[in-house]
Amino acid sequence: MGSDSISIFLAGDVMTGRGIDQLLPGSNPPRLRESFVHDARDYIALAEAVNGPIPRPVTPEWPWGEALALLDQAAPDLRIINLETSVTTSGRFAPGKGIHYRMHPGNIGCLTAAGIDACVLANNHVLDFGVRGLEETLDVLRAAGLRTAGAGRNAAGAWAPAELGTPGGRVLLFAAAHSSSGATRGNSALGERPGLAFLPDLSDAAADSLLERIRAERRPGDAVIVSLHWGSNWGYGVPPEQTRFAHRLVDGGADIIHGHSSHHPRPLETYRGRPVLYGCGDLINDYEGIRGYDEFRDDLRLLVLVTLDAVTHELRGLRLVPVRSRRLRLERAGLQDAEWLRRTLADACLPFRTQIEDDGEGGFRCGVP
Template identity: 30%
Template sequence: MEQTISFVATGDSFITRRLPSTTSESFVELTNLIKSADARLTNLEITTHNFEGYPGQASGGTWAITSPLALRDIKAYGFNLLPWANNHTLDYLYGGLEATERYINEYEFVHAGVGKNLADASAPRYLETPAGRVALIAATSSFHETWIAGDQRNDMSGRPGINPLRHKSVHKISKEKLETLKEIADTVDINAVTKMSIKEGFVVEKKDGKFEFGQYVFAEGSPEGKETSPDPRDMKRILKSISEAKRQADYVVVSIHAHEMQGEDKSVPAEFLKTFARECIDGGADSIVGHGPHVLRGIEIYNGRPIFYSLGNFIFQNETVTHLPADFYEKYGLGNDHTVADGLDTRTENNTKGFGVNEKIWDSIVPVWKMQGDKLTEVKLYPIELGYKQPRYKIGWPTLVKTDRILKDLQELSEPFGTKIDIKDGVGTIVLD
């Protein structure tokens, strides 16, 4: 009989405080669950260093930094796989990236999604377990454009950065609206530079029927709306990594950090993410682990493989960073006399808006799934809460809870994917064919 291997995954770990206890009942219960699996993954959504990098002009929202000792606490939970390609990877530029990687290596995590060049950032990384060899590939679709790792040439070095999943967007509108948009473009000269570049030969004129309105692309079509698709360059590169990993490991896990949503609903993934996940599985991946929007998204079982479109948060402490650069304060009209607490109070309008008042940010699940050879045999879903309504200096630690509330929300989110979840004694079980 083929051996069974088990996996556990979580969403984002944005950790800025040290663990208050490793002996509490709630911590032991959760770590026992995590450590019961062979491959154990959490997304590291923070830089870990002692300010060895300069704060970038752009950040993922909050300039994310914590002490390298936080990695000891991540280790205490039992994780052995760390994807860390996300919208905070270069909050402290290359110095922060290089220092974070150095400390991650010191704590002996298998990590992926970031590297000294594009090939390195795209490469599979391997975890050896008694039940089989597991490959991890990580990418992000949410990033500043300057964070993309650069390709290596034989005459020029590459550039450190993240493994990107870019996407293309086309806004479909009626013929009448498209003509109006063209008139507006001519009136305000929004395409003047592009037109001149075409005349001078620096830009090739597009002849695909699409119309560029500044940085946005429009086309005549019905139904009206926004269509998104993965960038073929990135899709091809990531599929190549999956192909490599599939021939070098028993199982392949793909991690994707993605904020992009359908319309204005964070809980619904953008169309290109669904395309990406399914193509990855068609290409040989055994599971897709998504995170990024800080809320749960639905689960799909596609060709006998799980796609977790978002596992929300595991540790979320974005409002207990100790330092923020001048750019943060200037954004909110504050100056040098103001402190981190002043900045956070201003951003949240004294804790009346933002993440702190959205209960769904602080609810999540920890899935545990098993495979026997090539067959998915079990997917269990364990709800966690992160302390909604606690003060910002206490909130953000996960606790296992026996509740149907979170699982019922997940049932509803997963229904469009044809996924059925049975709930019993506060634990969910996905019904497999």
């Protein structure tokens, strides 16, 4: 017997390269080609300087920390992340980039330990080690049983959805990247050329083209998630073209808009009974100890939990669970930190009339009046 709902965990950017990779048992060589940091282990040292020693090597579960128990308690049907890291041993750094992320394939347990079902790859770092790195990423993820969307060995593969089964029915995950996130047209998949599902713009025509792909793949009863890597790294304002694009996708049949790219959570809204998450914020990275943009408190992260009606696919519940990165590991946010994040996000959501309220259970309940 099927379920009457579909519950989904959605994460923003999961960046398991550089310092995170160096913590894990099977790391790549630490050499970097960045302007100021030349050894990935220096990112561990920055974190230790702020919050104390970190053991090495750590278990694959370490970066997730207390988030694993929180996810197990929520027991979502699906767990979906934006994996903003190539999974490769390639040493061919993509030219013209200031930052490169890669995780050693031997550290894939960092993802499987969290029970991840699908990885969005439409972002500006999955090609940090070129086509070879992308193809190895696809191979490693597939071998580990993880589905992917947003990048592929050709254009058809890049735009194809990940097909995900749940007790409440099938879910299709589509993904694409926009240039506002740093993704470039040169990394787009064209014909038989490997690459990303790339959005040239956020026009009505681009939305309609994506909707045509959705209609071609969707079967009756399918729920549809559109995952978009877009927007600036910092700031709470949502450009009108993003709102218009998201609304057009929902008008055309999308059930969840899963936005990411920003380093901190951005506004969210409910539009026609469907959740639009403009920016889920980073979840796992090695930024701890890096100064700048302190007012955004990017050490505070969110677990986003969405529940849809299995038949109508309308939103039944939207819950946010605040966590904090400390010693490159997620832990439950303290009361003061959680309240700061709730209040900040509530203020940012005022233009969308979204209410962010404490649910009395360590999380936030989201809704509209």
